[in-house]
Amino acid sequence: MLLALLALVTVAPVSSAAIAPRVLIVATFPFEAERWIARDRLSRRIPIAGLPAPLACNDAQTECLLTTGMGKVNAAASIVLAGASGRLDMRTSYILLAGIAGTTPEVASIGSVAWARWVVDGGLARETDPREPLVAERFSRSALGFRTGTEVFALDAALAKWAYAETRSLPLRDSASARRYRAHYRDTKFGNAPPMVLACDVISDDTFWQGAIMSAFARAWVANWTRGRGTYCMSAMEDSGFLGGLARLTARGRANLARVLILRGASDYDRPYSGQTPAQSQAAMSVSGGPELAAENVYLAGEQVVRRLIRKAAGDFTDPLQP
Numbered sequence: 001m002l003l004a005l006l007a008l009v010t011v012a013p014v015s016s017a018a019i020a021p022r023v024l025i026v027a028t029f030p031f032e033a034e035r036w037i038a039r040d041r042l043s044r045r046i047p048i049a050g051l052p053a054p055l056a057c058n059d060a061q062t063e064c065l066l067t068t069g070m071g072k073v074n075a076a077a078s079i080v081l082a083g084a085s086g087r088l089d090m091r092t093s094y095i096l097l098a099g100i101a102g103t104t105p106e107v108a109s110i111g112s113v114a115w116a117r118w119v120v121d122g123g124l125a126r127e128t129d130p131r132e133p134l135v136a137e138r139f140s141r142s143a144l145g146f147r148t149g150t151e152v153f154a155l156d157a158a159l160a161k162w163a164y165a166e167t168r169s170l171p172l173r174d175s176a177s178a179r180r181y182r183a184h185y186r187d188t189k190f191g192n193a194p195p196m197v198l199a200c201d202v203i204s205d206d207t208f209w210q211g212a213i214m215s216a217f218a219r220a221w222v223a224n225w226t227r228g229r230g231t232y233c234m235s236a237m238e239d240s241g242f243l244g245g246l247a248r249l250t251a252r253g254r255a256n257l258a259r260v261l262i263l264r265g266a267s268d269y270d271r272p273y274s275g276q277t278p279a280q281s282q283a284a285m286s287v288s289g290g291p292e293l294a295a296e297n298v299y300l301a302g303e304q305v306v307r308r309l310i311r312k313a314a315g316d317f318t319d320p321l322q323p
Contacts, residue, residue: 012086020089072241103266105191118230121240122205181288184273200233204240265294
């Protein structure tokens, strides 16, 4: 319903003074944005009506950052308003959504970062309260039985592969608090591993869920909607709303969905370790240092790709979208 309404937003003509950044970074809340703004000197502020914060750009306007607000509704609304404003020209921009997320210890560890190939919406589903009597289904959520058109998004495979190749050997940061917390996950495949760069996929859901059964649901849901081609490794909120909004802008010639990258960093695990309760697991970010570590490593990996994309103007670049 939201995206149907957003499709009715009046699209202003692109102004001759519109900012057309080589790379547009998208953060969902200030904690994700602050490193980019400070370290990349995004000191120019361009207000756009309806956005929670002004657009932040460097002096050359080759790199800008847009903050959407948290959740799918805010992500969709903000990207559409920005693209329809006439003040931001995204037609040739590469767009990088960069933020923190949860992860499964069967695929990744706290501090790891992942370039997504698929984004699957985990909230477009039927749900039965598992506490109801005579509920025998494996998961509380099941398919709606009809399509909305935003259940699954396939990002450009060549671009995602290129970004992963550019960063796969990048040394990531770690911390003593994260190492101590990861040690509780020694019985999982990757929960006790040091941070790494991955190529895997996102489930997008506004609910901050927790637990082994929901983790198994996420794995099965991503596999189902991608026909076995996707691997769940990151749980985030905004991604399907963000991509739905960009799809509308692309249809109107205001953006290019093929130029979108999503980079998520693992700040927490989607299930408790043995002997820990789900509530304790959700609260553990305050002791693991996961959000800070994830945000740092998202910046390190994302910045390497952003610099590479911006250097295209100097000729030192092979466009990953060209054969």
